[in-house]
Amino acid sequence: MDLQRINALIREVPDFPKPGILFKDIFPLFQDPIAVEMVITHIVNYINTTIKDKVDVIVGLDARGFLFGPLVAMRIGAAFAPVRKAGKLPGGVIQVSYEKEYGIDIFEMQEDSIKPGQNVIVIDDLIATGGSAAGAQQLIEKMHGNVLSFIFLIELEFLKGKEVLTAPVYSMIKA
């Protein structure tokens, strides 16, 4: 995979959304459909070669996880289930509050979106502190789902987000 091509399409924005945060903007990547295809194919290959269990559900995190999760789910023949910020999902929901690099928030999932015993992979654009991914893991485990792995396009290694997660973490780009 041409990592340089993908890296060049990630824009760094200092002091966004708060002073002191170096924001990684992934939207320039979506100006290049071939680069998007490369990212999805890379993630699918990772899953097919590394994850031995059958994957039932891909979970994507609101909002940038929705850019990758459904494309991967479709390619591997799994379901997709969203983790959303509070107040966006109809029907019965379960929720968790969590802290991320630049704030606190509440995540929700529809209470029947994961069936007990289902194998789940969580996909998002970026892991910073790991707070968001850990919140998602809590929701999945509340529904008795089994988190097989976390997959990210970018990992901000200096924030050690991996350490708050209890399933294997794979990231394509370490920054």
Ligand SMILES: O=P(O)(O)OC[C@H]1O[C@H](OP(=O)(O)OP(=O)(O)O)[C@H](O)[C@@H]1O
């Ligand atoms: O590892 P953490 O410190 O928890 O940070 C990572 C999370 O922060 C960003 O989402 P954000 O909440 O900004 O939402 P967005 O995708 O809607 O922009 C990013 O997409 C991850 O979900």
Ligand SMILES: Nc1ncnc2[nH]cnc12
């Ligand atoms: N530095 C960062 N850039 C983009 N998204 C983020 N989410 C948390 N920290 C982030």
